[in-house]
Amino acid sequence: MPVDFTAIDFETANSHPSSACSVGLVRVRAGQVVDRAEWLIRPPAGHAQFLPFNIKIHGITPDMVVAAREWAEQLTELREFIGDDIAVAHNASFDMGVIRAACAESITPTPKFRYLCSVQVSRKTYEIPSHRLPLSAAAAGFVDFAHHNALADAEACAAIVIDAARRHEATDLPALAKATGLRIQQLKAIPLKL
Numbered sequence: 001m002p003v004d005f006t007a008i009d010f011e012t013a014n015s016h017p018s019s020a021c022s023v024g025l026v027r028v029r030a031g032q033v034v035d036r037a038e039w040l041i042r043p044p045a046g047h048a049q050f051l052p053f054n055i056k057i058h059g060i061t062p063d064m065v066v067a068a069r070e071w072a073e074q075l076t077e078l079r080e081f082i083g084d085d086i087a088v089a090h091n092a093s094f095d096m097g098v099i100r101a102a103c104a105e106s107i108t109p110t111p112k113f114r115y116l117c118s119v120q121v122s123r124k125t126y127e128i129p130s131h132r133l134p135l136s137a138a139a140a141g142f143v144d145f146a147h148h149n150a151l152a153d154a155e156a157c158a159a160i161v162i163d164a165a166r167r168h169e170a171t172d173l174p175a176l177a178k179a180t181g182l183r184i185q186q187l188k189a190i191p192l193k194l
Contacts, residue, residue: 002030002031002171002172003028003030003031003161003162003165003170003171003172003173003176004028004029004030004085004172004173005028005085005086005087005088005116005158005161005173006025006026006027006028006081006082006083006085006086006087006088007025007026007028007087007088007089007118007154007155007157007158007161008023008024008025008026008082008087008088008089008095008154008157009023009024009089009090009095009150009151009153009154009157010022010023010094010095010098010150011023011054011057011058011060011148011150012043012054012098013043013047013048013049013050013051013054013060013062013065014043014047014049014050014051014054015051015054016047016101017094017097017098017100017101017102018043018044018047018071018098018101018102018104018105018106019043019044019047019048020041020043020071020098020102021040021041021042021043021050021058021060021065021068022038022039022040022041022058022060022150023038023039023041023074023078023150024036024037024038024149024150024151024152024153024154024155025037025038025078025081025082025151025154026151026154026155026157026158027081027085028158028161028162031162031165031166032162033155033158035081036151036154036155037077037081037151038150038151038154039068039069039074039077040060040064040065040068041065041068041069041070041071041074042065042066042068042069042070043065043071044070044071044102044105044106046105047105048062050062057148058148058149058150059148059149070106071102071103071105071106071108072106072108075103075106075108075111078111079111082111082113086113086114086115086116086173086174086184087113087114087115087116088115088116088117088118088157088158088161088173089115089117089118089154089157090117090118090119090122090133090136090153090156090157090160091117091119092115092116092117092118092119092120092185093117096113096115096185096187099111099113099187100187100188100189100190101190103189103190104189104190109189110187110188110189110190111187112186112187112188113186113187114184114185114186114187115184115185115186115187116161116173116176116177116182116184116185117182117185118136118157118160118161118164119131119136120180120182121160121161121164121176121180121182122136122139122160122164124164124180124181124182125139125160125163125164125167125168125180126139126140133147133153133156133157134147134156136156136160137156137157137159137160139160139163140159140160140162140163140164141159141163142155142156142159142160142163161173161176164176164180168180
């Protein structure tokens, strides 16, 4: 189906949402992946500790992000890649929470991205026992990817939404949201405490 959107995935250094240490982005045009990007991010000083649990999941270590840009330094590139697209993420509340928290932590304006959650799309599309990314991606025909690599996870997320749009005969993401009874959400900044 001729859907356009950008899939996004973050990995974090620890349990704090502002501790983004990598991002993967996949641009989709007319239901086809046309561009990909990924880079490392140096977490903010107050939340820079890499927990062994997180390292075990994604394999990113503190040494790997020493020369990486901090959140504010890479935000323009992130915004430009997504542009006016609707952003899609698997468990979007996590990934949008990373953006909100990292912007709050770095005192940078929060982008007003529109977004859709592919977990919710999966629940409305596939009869599977769990809607974790590997199972949802497999239902969409996307298998054997490096789970917890931000770019690979963004590609898996994109595959789910492309397949779901085809199954629901949706020509764009608003039509897919309508067909599945979902809403396109709007990212909002964390209110400042005065």
